[in-house]
Amino acid sequence: MSDGARTVVTADGIALEAELATPADRAARAGMVLCHPHPQYGGTMRSIVISALFDALPRAGVTCLRFNFRGVENSEGEHDEGRGERLDAVAAIEVLDEELASTVPLVLTGWSFGGDIALGTVHDRIAAWFAIAPPLRFHHDVDVVAHDWKRRKLLALAEHDEIRSPSAIVEMTVSWVNTEIEIVGGASHFFVGRTDQLVRLATALVDRVAG
Numbered sequence: 001m002s003d004g005a006r007t008v009v010t011a012d013g014i015a016l017e018a019e020l021a022t023p024a025d026r027a028a029r030a031g032m033v034l035c036h037p038h039p040q041y042g043g044t045m046r047s048i049v050i051s052a053l054f055d056a057l058p059r060a061g062v063t064c065l066r067f068n069f070r071g072v073e074n075s076e077g078e079h080d081e082g083r084g085e086r087l088d089a090v091a092a093i094e095v096l097d098e099e100l101a102s103t104v105p106l107v108l109t110g111w112s113f114g115g116d117i118a119l120g121t122v123h124d125r126i127a128a129w130f131a132i133a134p135p136l137r138f139h140h141d142v143d144v145v146a147h148d149w150k151r152r153k154l155l156a157l158a159e160h161d162e163i164r165s166p167s168a169i170v171e172m173t174v175s176w177v178n179t180e181i182e183i184v185g186g187a188s189h190f191f192v193g194r195t196d197q198l199v200r201l202a203t204a205l206v207d208r209v210a211g
Contacts, residue, residue: 008067010091012084014077018067018092019045020099021058028063030206031099031106032130033092035114038138039072039079049111049132052195053202060203061210065096069117082117082138089121097125105209109202112163112189113138119145119153127209128152130202133189135164136172146176153179154205156198158187 006018022028034050037043045054045066054064069085070077077084089108096106105127110118115134119142128151136142145153153176157166166183173179182201187194 006065006067006095008088008091008095010070010084010087012087014070014075014084014088016067016070016075016088016091017045017073018065018095019054020063020065020096021054022063022099023058023061026061028100028104029061029210030127031063031065031096031104032057032202032206033089033096033106033108034064034066035089035092035108035110035117036066036069036072037111038113039069043113044068044072047111049191049195049198050114052199053109056199057202057206060206062202062206063096063099065092065099067092082113082120082140085117086121086140089117090123093121093123093125105206107202107205107209110134116142121145122148126151128154128205130154130156130205132156132191132198133158133161133163134169136169137164146173146179149177151178152205152209154201155179155181156201157181157183158189158191158194159183159185160187161189163189
């Protein structure tokens with residue numbers, strides 16, 4: 001495996017720019033696809049939370065793939081209100097799958113809009129979902145993931161989220177199965193000064209699914 005630029009091609013033929021980061025001194029014990037925030041509000045694969053995870057997790061033995069949704073920076077296509085973006089996530093999963101041994105678990109992770117996309121994406125290769133401050137406004141068919149009792153869902157919510165309060169998300173997900181919610185104290189939706197806590201939560205989730 002090697003680090004660097006990748007191209008992800010979706011089922012509808014759109015080429016997306018992506019980057020891969022691998023552990024330097026060991027075989028990967030897990031893989032993680034990283035979905036970025038809403039592109040119409042400045043979200044890209046280099047946004048703060050995505051960059052923090054992409055930079056830190058390879059040191060914990062995790063191969064990471066981050067990518068730009070359709071219409072963002074050098075990715076082809078146009079923004080599709082969360083519909084085509086699920087095809088983007090599936091394509092990224094399949095590209096990362098090619099980099100991993102078949103026994104290595106893969107976690108689908110997203111922040112904000114990307115968290116909604118992750119929670120609306122179903123693929124046999126996914127071992128768990130990690131959604132960071134998902135507003136639950138851009139999801140489609142999320143009930144499939146919500147009621148998947150075999151695979152873990154971890155939701156990391158910001159205590160002072162400006163987009164949707166943690167209490168609202170807790171209420172909306174009360175019927176979800178195999179779901180854990182963590183409140184990141186003192187955090188806003190953007191997690192400035194709190195990304196280390198998200199790295200810790202991601203690493204702990206990997207410990208559980210790779211154990």
